[in-house]
Amino acid sequence: MSHLAAAAEQGFLSPTGVEIAFLLVGIVTLGAAVVTVTTKQLVHAALWLVVALGGLAVEYLLLTAEFVAWVQVLIYVGSVVVLLLFGLMLTKAPIGRSPDADSGNRWAALVVAVAAAAALVWVVVDAFRTQWIDLEGPSQGSTRATGEILFQHWVLPFEALSVLLLAALVGAIVLSRKSDSDKEQR
Amino acid sequence: MHLAYPAVLAALLFCTGLYGVLARRNAILVLMSVELMLNAVNLNLVAFDVWLRDTLHTGQALTLFTIAIAAAEIGIGLSIVLMVYRNRGTSDIDRLRDTAEGPAADEAAASALAQKAAQEAAQKAEAAA
Known part of the structure; x- marks a missing residue:
């Protein structure tokens, strides 16, 4: 692990408790991410993604960004992974091992x-x-500090983002709705 | 905390996501890998925000924006994948080669164009008759 190599380079400075915790959680996060992109079972990939994203939330907490950590838990672990699981089930993903999960250019991808x-x-x-x-x-990242900064200095981007979310919502509904020509065919 | 810890973890996570995007075949697994890459960027933003002690908290504000944009992206992406699955019966990226370039594709497009032109000519002839 290059983590350990980086730590060994700084060996003359003893790592603090926060660094050790960050390193351990980071190894778990990285391992879960690697399993997510290599496992042959599609549903397991989504579940390992939960571990990776939850580990990242713990890393945010260790970096004292608590509001971002809870937003990460709410949005990623709470909704994005559920959306991905729904997507897997709606496209009739096989539950067991699927041998064609990786494409033929896997070795080129690994080299890159x-x-x-x-x-x-x-x-x-x-x-x-x-x-x-x-x-x-x-x-640095308490909910109070983040809220004050977000609504004092970042209001305009925040509002623009709400318009973007609305556009994405409308777009997703339009795309996933059955069109009229589909109904006529049935 | 040494700054190299979060920076190295973010770099490794990004490359894991890069591998997933290039190597996976199912479109939804590719979306998962894109999420991993976005999260690596978020970790960098938070770490550098805390390191610089930015009074505007630019890094954390941008992290929140990235999370919202990622949510929008995953919604649109999944609806596109579902539509492709409904029309084609597969979400396998390797088989979606309609816009692939190459001599065979060019010939197919040319023949399709010629066919369409012939059909239009026939329709015009019918209308004239």
């Missing part, structure tokens, strides 16, 4: 992903070798 991971990790570790996050002091 490993090359990208190596390049990104190398650059990131090299760039931020001497940077430390100060987690002391007042919480």
